[in-house]
Amino acid sequence: MATTYNFTNGSIAGVPVMTQHTINENAPVILRQIIDPKKQALAHAATDVAQCLIVPAGTTVLTAWIRIITAGTANATCTLGTTENTQPAVWGTGLAISGAAGTTLGHLFDPVYFDAAGTVDITVGGATDILGKYEVCALCVKSLNAY
Secondary structure (H helix, E strand, O other), X not given: OOOEEEOXXXXXXXXXXXXXXXXXXXXXXXXXXXXXXXXXXXXXXXXXXXXXXXXXOOEEEEXXXXXXXXXXXXXXXXXXXXXXXXXXXXXXXXXXXXXXXXXXXXXXXXXXXXXXXXXXXXXXXXXXXXXXXXEEEEEEEEOOOOO
16 A cells, blocks of 8 residues: 655655745746655555645746656656646656666656646656665746636
8 A cells, every 4th residue: 555755844864844935936946855665665566656746825836847857776767746736746756766876857847737736756767776866856837817
């Protein structure tokens, strides 16, 4: 059974609370968080989920990506997406996050509007647990609150 781990709120030992940004209307901003699965094992057998970025309500995520800081286990893969708003979205699937440091993965242009606050997640795939260290980013734009 999949377990969801929150890498944004400091509940995982050794993982800092994510910096919360105030997103101004119609001004693009990049949300960013460093994910270190060595702090909390992400198991492939259970297709574990790591909540990586908090997206405020009324925000459109234009695209998201993962940058490898430290390469992980060989054959480790993941999906970068969200299941918020009953509107699953994927910015990359079968991403080989065991690649070389500096490699960027995902970043498909697939805008998703979050009518309620939600998260950008990594879901473990492949035949290996995820290790390594990664930077997860999303390019966002906040919608006008009133028209």
